[in-house]
Amino acid sequence: MIRRHPIRSALVLLxxxxxxxxxxNRAHLAAFPDIIGAYTAKEYCSCRYVSGNPxxxxxxxxxxxxxxxxLLDDESAKRxxxxxxxxxxxAVWLGERQGCQLLPxx
Amino acid sequence: MSISxxxxxxxxLGFSLAASNALAENWPQPDWQSQPxxxxxxxxxxxxxxxxxxxxxERTGVRTDALLVIRDGQIVxxxxxxxxxxxxxxxxxxxxxxxxxxxxxxxxxxxRFKLDAPAAQYYPxxxxxxxxxxxxxxxxxxxxxxxxxxxxAPLKSSVVAMLYTRGRTDMAAFxxxxxxxxxxxxxxxxxxxxxxxxxxxxxxxxGEQAYADYPWTALFEPLGITSATWERDASGTFVASSxxxxxxRDLARVGLLMQRGGRWGERQLLPAAWVGFVSxxxxxYQPQLAKSGDAVPGGHxxxxxxxxxxxxxxxxxxxxxxxxxxxxxxxLYVMPQENLLVVRYxxxxxxxFQHNDLLKRVRAAFAAEVQP
Numbered sequence: 001m002i003r004r005h006p007i008r009s010a011l012v013l014l015x016x017x018x019x020x021x022x023x024x025n026r027a028h029l030a031a032f033p034d035i036i037g038a039y040t041a042k043e044y045c046s047c048r049y050v051s052g053n054p055x056x057x058x059x060x061x062x063x064x065x066x067x068x069x070x071l072l073d074d075e076s077a078k079r080x081x082x083x084x085x086x087x088x089x090x091a092v093w094l095g096e097r098q099g100c101q102l103l104p105x106x
Numbered sequence: 107m108s109i110s111x112x113x114x115x116x117x118x119l120g121f122s123l124a125a126s127n128a129l130a131e132n133w134p135q136p137d138w139q140s141q142p143x144x145x146x147x148x149x150x151x152x153x154x155x156x157x158x159x160x161x162x163x164e165r166t167g168v169r170t171d172a173l174l175v176i177r178d179g180q181i182v183x184x185x186x187x188x189x190x191x192x193x194x195x196x197x198x199x200x201x202x203x204x205x206x207x208x209x210x211x212x213x214x215x216x217x218r219f220k221l222d223a224p225a226a227q228y229y230p231x232x233x234x235x236x237x238x239x240x241x242x243x244x245x246x247x248x249x250x251x252x253x254x255x256x257x258x259a260p261l262k263s264s265v266v267a268m269l270y271t272r273g274r275t276d277m278a279a280f281x282x283x284x285x286x287x288x289x290x291x292x293x294x295x296x297x298x299x300x301x302x303x304x305x306x307x308x309x310x311x312x313g314e315q316a317y318a319d320y321p322w323t324a325l326f327e328p329l330g331i332t333s334a335t336w337e338r339d340a341s342g343t344f345v346a347s348s349x350x351x352x353x354x355r356d357l358a359r360v361g362l363l364m365q366r367g368g369r370w371g372e373r374q375l376l377p378a379a380w381v382g383f384v385s386x387x388x389x390x391y392q393p394q395l396a397k398s399g400d401a402v403p404g405g406h407x408x409x410x411x412x413x414x415x416x417x418x419x420x421x422x423x424x425x426x427x428x429x430x431x432x433x434x435x436x437x438l439y440v441m442p443q444e445n446l447l448v449v450r451y452x453x454x455x456x457x458x459f460q461h462n463d464l465l466k467r468v469r470a471a472f473a474a475e476v477q478p
Contacts, residue, residue, distance in 0.1 A: 028261050031271035035260055038270035050335045050351050051196060053189045060162065061453070097322070099337040099351065102274050 033085035036066045038102055040082035044071065045091035045100035049078050132179030133371055134362070136330060138355055140181040148471040153185070155467050156450070160187060165455040169435070171196060172354040172451040175472050179362060179445075182472050184354075195333045195351035196451040199432030202336070202350035203301045205321070207244060207384050207406035208360055210308065211368065211376035212324035218311040221383065225303055228310030231282040232303060238290045240307065243300045244405040245388040249288035250281065252297040256433065265298045269348060276341040278306030294391045294403050298347030301406065302339075305346035318342070328375060329363060331356040348433075354449045357438055361447040364407075364428060364440045385428050387411045399460060401429060422466035435459045444473050 002009045022029060040062045047058035055073065062071075068084035078093035080100075090103045132139060143149075156170045171190040175183035190196060198205070213219060219228060221241035226232040228240075238248050255263035264284070267273050273280030281299030288295075309317045316323070321344070326334045333356045337349035363369070368376030384405035391403055393416035401408035401419045410427035412418040418425055423441065430438040435452030439461070448468055452459065 025262070027272065028267070031267060032261055034271045035266055038274070039266075042270065046197065046337070046349070046351070050337075051190075051194055053194070057189050097319075097335060099335040099349065101337060101340060102270070104275065104340065 034087045034089065034105065036064060036068060036084035037082045037087045037089040038091075038105075039064065040068050040071060040084065041080045041089045041091040042100060042102050044073070044082065045078070045080040045093055048073065048080070049093040050099040131366075134179070134330065134355075134359060135371065138176070138181050138358070139179075140184070141177075143183070146471060148467070149183070152183075152467040152471045155463060157185065157187065165453070166458070167456070168459045169453045169455070170450060171453055172449065174354045174358055174449040175468055176358050176362065176447045176449075177445055177472055177474070181355075186354075190451060192355060193333070193353060195335055195353055197432075197436075198350045198352060198357065198430075199348055199434065199436050200298070200301075201357070201430035201432040201436050201438055202346055202348055203298075203406045204408075204430030204438070205325075205336075205350050205360060206301060206305060206308075206344070206346035208363070208376065209321045209325050210244075210304065211380040211384070213308065213311050213320075214380050215375070215377050219307070225307050228307035229278065229282075229303060230310075231279050231306070234282065235286060235290070238286075240304070241383075241405075242290045243304050243307075244384070245291070245294065245390075246296050246300050246403055246406075247291050247294055247388055247390060248297065248300045248303070249286045249290045249293060250284040250295075250297065250299060251287040252281070252284060252295060252299050254296050254298060265347070268299060268302070269345070274339060276343070277302040277339045277345060277347070278343050279341070292390050294388055296403070301347040302343065302345065304406075305344040309343065325360075325375075326356075328373070329356075329359040329370060331359055354451055358447060358449050360430075361438050361440045361449065365442045365445065365447055367442070385409060385426075387413060399462060401431065401461070404428065420462040420465055422462050422469065427465070429461070431461075437461065437464075439465060439468075441465075441469075444469070446473060 044058050044062045047053050047061050068082050070083045072081040079090060081088060081090040091100045092103060093100050156173050158168055160169055161167050170187060172186045219240060222239050224236055225238050225240055225243060226236055242248050253262050253264045260266045268277045268280050281303050312320050321336055333353040335351040337345050339345055368374060368381040384407045386404055387402045387409055393413045399419055402411040408429045408431050410418050410420045410423050410425055412425050424443055426443050427439060427441050435454030437450040439448040
């Protein structure tokens with residue numbers, strides 16, 4: 001088998017190794033795509049509504065090496081929604097002392 | 107002369123001495139006083155270091171947002187980089203941990219907890235870890251299997267999961283659910299989780315009713331701090347690891363409190379024993395395992411302590427320097443013997459900035475002349 005299909009065998013081995021690594025890390029992997037949207041929504045909200053910085057500055061401030069697909073700032077509700085890696089997250093400003101908080105993900 | 111009269115006289119004398127002592131000191135009551143700026147080559151060098159031409163495209167190099175130097179309780183230097191101003195409540199990141207320690211110091215003065223009491227006594231979710239004591243958490247020595255990595259290793263980072271994904275609704279519970287991989291009190295491992303367990307324990311110490319306003323009533327209001335925001339997770343626990351916001355001038359008030367041994371004016375807000383505990387190196391700390399320039403962990407404060415077999419982390423700063431430090435270059439540095447303190451807010455995205463380089467230049471510009 002290995003001698004007849006060397007490339008296929010190598011790919012199968014790679015897949016087995018990948019799964020062997022992924023299974024114990026499944027909780028980390030499942031949550032990973034959520035990081036960028038949640039990070040962007042929360043830190044943008046605080047940059048804007050706690051520290052009171054201009055929108056253009058906050059956009060640059062939250063930029064990371066993983067790109068986001070959209071950033072929506074509802075200024076009237078002080079609610080920020082960010083999307084990246086296919087996941088949406090929102091943070092909302094609650095008050096002078098409480099600042100911003102991520103909303104439960106849907 | 108009767109004894110009672112003598113006692114009254116000596117009491118009065120004592121009080122007037124204490125009052126004149128406090129009068130001779132400068133306090134920011136209500137506001138900081140400023141000394142006029144005096145140009146010098148040392149000041150120019152400090153500014154070249156802290157405020158080089160800012161790279162907002164690649165975000166490389168030293169990127170200071172605010173630099174405030176206080177000597178003898180008065181502002182001797184203050185500069186901001188846009189959009190940060192004197193009124194901006196800037197993110198402190200992990201400097202919030204030292205603010206929590208200071209808040210806990212007031213609770214300690216009120217007799218609300220003991221350092222050697224199990225955390226589970228104040229926070230029942232720690233029942234799985236009955237041996238972890240409040241003092242262990244303050245030394246970042248809980249023994250929990252925590253991974254403190256930031257944006258360059260986000261997959262398995264406990265802190266990223268806590269702040270943004272699996273832990274965000276209840277950060278202390280997320281931490282408490284970690285397994286232990288060392289005996290409590292034996293191993294230093296920097297952990298934002300330990301800080302948030304402490305923040306949850308504070309609720310048990312002071313009660314649900316007082317909790318939401320406690321940092322204000324205990325610490326911020328007595329110090330005249332008006333700019334503070336302290337964000338909470340969805341369970342209402344303060345994000346003590348990361349999310350306090352203050353103006354530079356307000357953060358300097360906490361520095362002055364520490365510089366003067368926990369005393370604010372005539373009020374001993376933090377007991378001397380508390381200040382002693384937080385500024386004592388964790389006994390189990392192994393400096394040979396640290397990177398060069400890494401400060402020594404105390405009780406949720408960082409120390410420039412010279413430990414046996416090791417040089418002090420910041421050779422150009424005094425050995426009694428204590429600091430609150432945060433991600434991306436945030437720093438509050440207190441040098442009690444030199445009556446000097448520094449607040450630095452920043453947005454450093456690479457490793458260019460070095461604490462020692464800053465403190466060396468601040469001291470060259472502002473440390474009082476040593477009498478020959």
